[in-house]
Amino acid sequence: MTDLTDLGVAALRDGFRKGDFSAREVADAFNAAVVAGRALNAFLVETPEHAAAAAEEADRGRASGELRPLSGVPLGIKDLFCTAGYQTTAASHALEGFVPTYESTVTAKLFGAGAGMLGKLNLDQFAMGSSNETSAFGNVISPWRRKDGGNAPLAPGGSSGGSSASVAARMAPGATGTDTGGSIRQPAAFTGISGIKPTYGRCSRWGVVAFASSLDQAGPMARDVRDCAILLETMSGFDPKDATSLDLPVPNWEASLSGSLRGKRVGIPREYRIDGMPAEIEALWQRGVDFVRDAGAEVVEVSLPHTRHALPAYYIIAPAEASSNLARYDGVRYGIRELPEGAGLQDMYAATRAAGFGAEVKRRILIGTYVLSAGFYDAYYTKAQKVRALIVRDFERAWENCDLLLTPTAPSAAFPLGEKSADPIAMYLNDVFTVPSSLAGLPAMSVPGGLDAQGLPLGLQIIGRPLDEQGVLDAGLAIEERAGFSARAGKWW
Amino acid sequence: MSNYRIQGATGEWEVVIGLEVHAQITSNAKLFSGASTKFGAEPNANVSLVDAAMPGMLPVPNRECIRQAVRTGMALGAEIHRWSRFDRKNYFYADLPQGYQISQLYHPLVGEGTLTLDADEKAGIGEGKTIGIERIHVEQDAGKLMHDQHPTRSYVDLNRSGVALMEIVSRPDMRSPAEAGAYVRKLRSILRYVGSCDGNMEEGSMRADVNVSVRRPGEPFGTRTETKNVNSVRFVMAAIEHEAQRQVDVIEGGGTIVQETRLFDPDKSETRSMRSKEDAHDYRYFPDPDLLPLELDEAFLADCKASLPELPDAKRARYEGALGLTPYAAGVLTADVATARWFEALLAATAKPGAEMAKAASNWLISDLFGALNRLGKSIDESPVSPAQGAELLGLVADGTLSGSLAKQVFEIMLETGGDPAKIVDERGMRQTSDTGAIEAAIAAVMAANADKVADYRGGKDKLFGFFVGQVMKAMAGKANPGVVNDLLKKALG
Numbered sequence: 001m002t003d004l005t006d007l008g009v010a011a012l013r014d015g016f017r018k019g020d021f022s023a024r025e026v027a028d029a030f031n032a033a034v035v036a037g038r039a040l041n042a043f044l045v046e047t048p049e050h051a052a053a054a055a056e057e058a059d060r061g062r063a064s065g066e067l068r069p070l071s072g073v074p075l076g077i078k079d080l081f082c083t084a085g086y087q088t089t090a091a092s093h094a095l096e097g098f099v100p101t102y103e104s105t106v107t108a109k110l111f112g113a114g115a116g117m118l119g120k121l122n123l124d125q126f127a128m129g130s131s132n133e134t135s136a137f138g139n140v141i142s143p144w145r146r147k148d149g150g151n152a153p154l155a156p157g158g159s160s161g162g163s164s165a166s167v168a169a170r171m172a173p174g175a176t177g178t179d180t181g182g183s184i185r186q187p188a189a190f191t192g193i194s195g196i197k198p199t200y201g202r203c204s205r206w207g208v209v210a211f212a213s214s215l216d217q218a219g220p221m222a223r224d225v226r227d228c229a230i231l232l233e234t235m236s237g238f239d240p241k242d243a244t245s246l247d248l249p250v251p252n253w254e255a256s257l258s259g260s261l262r263g264k265r266v267g268i269p270r271e272y273r274i275d276g277m278p279a280e281i282e283a284l285w286q287r288g289v290d291f292v293r294d295a296g297a298e299v300v301e302v303s304l305p306h307t308r309h310a311l312p313a314y315y316i317i318a319p320a321e322a323s324s325n326l327a328r329y330d331g332v333r334y335g336i337r338e339l340p341e342g343a344g345l346q347d348m349y350a351a352t353r354a355a356g357f358g359a360e361v362k363r364r365i366l367i368g369t370y371v372l373s374a375g376f377y378d379a380y381y382t383k384a385q386k387v388r389a390l391i392v393r394d395f396e397r398a399w400e401n402c403d404l405l406l407t408p409t410a411p412s413a414a415f416p417l418g419e420k421s422a423d424p425i426a427m428y429l430n431d432v433f434t435v436p437s438s439l440a441g442l443p444a445m446s447v448p449g450g451l452d453a454q455g456l457p458l459g460l461q462i463i464g465r466p467l468d469e470q471g472v473l474d475a476g477l478a479i480e481e482r483a484g485f486s487a488r489a490g491k492w493w
Numbered sequence: 494m495s496n497y498r499i500q501g502a503t504g505e506w507e508v509v510i511g512l513e514v515h516a517q518i519t520s521n522a523k524l525f526s527g528a529s530t531k532f533g534a535e536p537n538a539n540v541s542l543v544d545a546a547m548p549g550m551l552p553v554p555n556r557e558c559i560r561q562a563v564r565t566g567m568a569l570g571a572e573i574h575r576w577s578r579f580d581r582k583n584y585f586y587a588d589l590p591q592g593y594q595i596s597q598l599y600h601p602l603v604g605e606g607t608l609t610l611d612a613d614e615k616a617g618i619g620e621g622k623t624i625g626i627e628r629i630h631v632e633q634d635a636g637k638l639m640h641d642q643h644p645t646r647s648y649v650d651l652n653r654s655g656v657a658l659m660e661i662v663s664r665p666d667m668r669s670p671a672e673a674g675a676y677v678r679k680l681r682s683i684l685r686y687v688g689s690c691d692g693n694m695e696e697g698s699m700r701a702d703v704n705v706s707v708r709r710p711g712e713p714f715g716t717r718t719e720t721k722n723v724n725s726v727r728f729v730m731a732a733i734e735h736e737a738q739r740q741v742d743v744i745e746g747g748g749t750i751v752q753e754t755r756l757f758d759p760d761k762s763e764t765r766s767m768r769s770k771e772d773a774h775d776y777r778y779f780p781d782p783d784l785l786p787l788e789l790d791e792a793f794l795a796d797c798k799a800s801l802p803e804l805p806d807a808k809r810a811r812y813e814g815a816l817g818l819t820p821y822a823a824g825v826l827t828a829d830v831a832t833a834r835w836f837e838a839l840l841a842a843t844a845k846p847g848a849e850m851a852k853a854a855s856n857w858l859i860s861d862l863f864g865a866l867n868r869l870g871k872s873i874d875e876s877p878v879s880p881a882q883g884a885e886l887l888g889l890v891a892d893g894t895l896s897g898s899l900a901k902q903v904f905e906i907m908l909e910t911g912g913d914p915a916k917i918v919d920e921r922g923m924r925q926t927s928d929t930g931a932i933e934a935a936i937a938a939v940m941a942a943n944a945d946k947v948a949d950y951r952g953g954k955d956k957l958f959g960f961f962v963g964q965v966m967k968a969m970a971g972k973a974n975p976g977v978v979n980d981l982l983k984k985a986l987g
Contacts, residue, residue: 082549095548102542104549207549213782243553243784321782324581327592328546332649345647349585372583372777381779 004029005170009073009227010254012173016058016072023055023062023072027116030074033171034118039493040169041138042162043119044079045087054116061114068114069234076166076175079120080127081107081218082207086117090209091135092125094329094356096336104207105239106176106218113234118172121162125358126326127183127211130430132161133421134360142191142414143169143489146454151492152416154456157187163221164191168489174222174231178208180215181314182410182434185446188221189409189459192448192487194476195221196228199467200441201246204239210325212318213244215438225447225476229253232469248467256470259477262296266475267402271307272433274411280452281408288406288449288460288479295478302401304394309387310436315428316371316384317439322361323368329356363424392440399465404475407433409446409459437463447476448485457487496617497669499707501741507710508737509717510673511665512729513702514680515658516690517634518561524633524657525552525595532696536639536650544655546590551783554579558657559787561689562602562631563797565659568687568804569626571606573794578786579631583777587649588636596632596660598778602787603629608663609806610679611824616671624676625664634658653697659690665704665714670730677701677726678828682805686830700724703757705736707744715740716750720764723757732757736764808833816851825859831873832858835880842884845891853887861901865908878907886914894918896925896975898966927974929981935968936961936978936985950986961986 004026007015016023031048051074058071082088082100089095103111111117125134132140132155142156142165156165160177164187167175177184179197188195196219203218210216220231233253239245268289273282293299331337331352338351357365371380398405410430420426437444442463449460460479464472499506523530526543543550566573578600581593606626610618636654638647661680667673681692681699691698701724706717718740720732740750754773755764803811805827812823826836840846840854862883866876886904889895895903895918906917918924926932939961940947950957965978 082547088548090548098548100547100549102547205549206551209548210783241553242551320779324583324593324777324779327583327585328548328590330585330587330592332587333545333590334547345587346585369777372779374775374777377777377779 005033007173008223009070009174009230012073013070013230016062017067019062023058024052026072027051027055027074030118030172033169034166037166037169037171037493040141040143040165040171042122042140042156042165042169042171043076044089044091044122044137044162045120047086047117047119050086051116051118054111054114058114069230070110071114073114073173074116074118075110075231076118076121076163076172077107078123078160078163078176078178080123080178080209081176082209083107083117083120086120088120088209089137090126091123091137092356092358092361093136094335094353095209096136098335100207102207105204105241106208106235108207109234109237110176110231115234118166121160121166121175123162124159124183125361126209126322127159127178127180127216128322128360128364129158130182130186130427131155131415131417131420132158133417134158134358136358139417140165141417143491143493144191144414144456145490145492146456148454154414155190155417157190157410157414159183160187160195160221164188164193164195167191167193167221167223169491169493174220174227176218176235177221178211178216178218179434179438180211180217180318181438182431184219184221185434185444185459185461186410186430188446189448189457189461190414192457192485192489193221193223194225194228194445194447194480195219196232196445196469196472196476197438197443198232198236198469199246199443201244202232202236202443202469204237204242204245206239206241212321213325214321215318225445225473225480226254226257228445228476229257229473251470253470253473257477258474259481260296261292261475261478264297264404264471264475265402266292266297266299267302267398267405268299269302269304269307269398269405269407271304272407274432278412280413281411281458284449284458284460285406285408287483291479291482292406292475294482295475297404297475297478300402302398302405304391304398304436306387306390306394307436310391310439311428311432313384313387313391314431314435314439315367316380317388319364319368320372320381321368323365323372326357326361326365329353331356360424388439391436395437395440395442403465403468404471405463406475407461407463409433409461413452413454413456413458433461442466443469443472445472445476447479447483449479449483450485451487455487457485497671498710499737499741501745503745505710506707506737506741508668508670508733509665509706509708509714510667510733511704511717512663512667512673512676513704514661514663514677515700515702516661516684516692517698518558518631518657518659519688519690520555520557520561520657522555522557523655524555524558524631526655528655530656534652536648537652540651540654544590544651546592552595552781554784554787555657558631559602559789560793560797561687562629562659563789563794564687564801565661565684565689566603566606566629567798567801568683569606569608569629571626571629572604573789574600574602574604575789575794576600576786577602579781579784580778581781584774586635587647588638588651588654590636590651590654594633594635595781595784597630599780600786601628601630608676608679608683610672610675611828613671613675616675617669618672618675622672624666624672627662627664629659629661632658632660665706665717670733673703673733674726674730677729679805682828682830686802686804688802694724694726697724701729703729703732703736705733705740706750707737707740716752718750718753718755718764720755720757721767728757728759731759731762732764735762739764805830805833812851815848817848818851818855822855822859826855829873835873835876838880839883839887842881844888850887850891853891854883857883857887861904865904869908877911878904882907882913889914889918893927893974894924896971896973898971899923899925902971923972925972925974926969927977929977932965932969932973932977932981933985935965935973936981939964939968940985947986958982958986
């Protein structure tokens, strides 16, 4: 019998339906993999009983002819999603011990579709980071290692680093992620898996710990494009509890999947050719161009003239929103409370927040507070919003000449842990290719495109028009079919 | 123009007043959550996950609150902005779970409008004095800290957290405490007509931030102070009086007024400094990214417009015009929507609801019913007599069944027993009589018993006529038709 943990979402679902194995066997296999993979520090909380209970329900359902879309599929859940009865921390001391009484809309949809939960996945604290090193509970270690034999622990990407590592290490067939400026796509690229951030508003934000509300969007991370399509279908849909949720039907993305790009025009944005881009990334991009051309697409060069302003605008808007969104962690109602002897209310706030937040979170709160303060608001926040409008317009103009955009996902392969943690700007530059589509709220996906000289995965990014997840997934599939990416991390843990 | 002046040691001072009235919007649910807004619930009984700002919770606008604010704006003749937006006002306080209040700074729902004060000669308010409305925006209320529950800790009650408020901002157009008082009363009247706020200041449904400055008449505005959360018309007027006098004293004493936030102490009737501009918060307002801009379509606006009732100024004009009531009566009847509704129900229940009946109904309501309610300490909504019963009573007077004085007696019985007037009249035989034989007999008896007075009357003492009327009525146990008595007496006395 094959190792069940080698199977992805579609294979597990279909094999379970055919009766090749029971859901309980699947849950047991992944629960065991989670335990065996503790060295990666991908899970903050393991919930084998949740996965087992869902599996048993699925098995009973199958016996009585009731099959749900995700019956028999256990998943990892990023610890930014509130899960009823299970601690939810956003990888911050601020929320240590917090157990929600409510279930986020996205996880409720997944569990309602039959999925079980393997555990809560580690992440950068409050989803702020690109390497998982800002987690208050220790960084996740990527399952991948360089070929140089140095065994340097590598970053799994961030902020959804627990999600990427768990899927890449076969501890979960799929996982939820969230993406504010690249937090699904960059870790997917770093770990050789696929991940899609849908159009802003497709997935409800209700019950997801907020980082930057106008950018935050949930999405799936899985081993291939089809698995992403399956999970995204369940995760998406209108939610009256989220005022920014899109009141639109969810298309049948999986059923409509096609690797043919005949009649499609794929744009290559000139401005993404940044200074000092490694030759390997350049080569990967060219390989991607060849793939989509081979799939029938016409490739055209397009211009997104304001691209270079996207990152600075993002690092004003996201911290501004975060500084306000994180004000609620004040020690009054939940999470930790620091009450020094003789402390008044202001002292309690200061002590609680000083103890609760990590350095990167504090940095962003300070940046956000600064850019919103009287006298600086117009120079920073208002200007950043104007830039954002220009970026949106750039894309709108590009869509006059093409249907999809193809870019690298990140400017490099996974870097060693610690390499960039002392230099925030170097860290922020990781998001240079993912941030513009976040600012424009566009669907965007990363799929593995190949390996670098060190044997590390590199990702290609496809960006689509608003609501054209189908086009993005199809292009992802076209690349996937041609890239023949079969490398996987050697098991060292 | 108001002639209100403060006589300082160095001359006259004029007061300049602007008000920011916070009015709780009448709705079953809060502005951004489904939690109840019912007053008087146990602490923290009306709190949703959103109101407590639990992680991942999101605000969803309550259309009903928006509708009420739009209707209010329309009632004030204000510009309704088809596109508005919510902003976050950021500050830390234990009664503010989110760490920010969702409000509207940059693009409020309602723009410029006006309010016309009711003329009041005694208070120095002339006909047609209008106060500009600068804007109305919609925002969340905060919770409440309770400091008296524990020796060393404060408790937080979030029942009010997230309740919808309208902030109605006036122009600095008022020039006397009386004008400010009249403004608040008129505003409250309009809100009650519209049904967008119950106006109960004692329950905190309406409160005012009072901006006051003083200047020499004709000079530019002085520096203003803002006295927060004043919760009655009387206190608004008292706060202005004291704050204006304080400012005059400071300036005349060689000092300067600092722009600051002050508190009104109703017990000592004085204002006290709360915080100065230097330690004012930097609220870091920015558009709330959890909410899309509020866009109102024509159908929604048309629906708001169609749902507006007749407003006090229009109603008052109609009462004076079509119903022929005196300006005084029209003013009294329209000042409060509950009174106007009661009056109209009363009139509608009468057999002939024309101008003649309107006058009788108005007189009866203002003197008899209000007198009784005053005595009983009840509001008109708690009246023991219903409009239908009142109409029946007025009908009995109109058709001659009851005299005015009999009607008063019957009304007293109605108040006590809650009974219907016709039934009371039947059961107690209180019908007035126009039986000329009985009245003539009574007249003859009275004249016989008072021969001296008859002589005096005939000798020219006309004033004695009233005496004879009284005696005859007494003899008839109050049931004689006064008109018939008058006629027959005149004849008998020659």
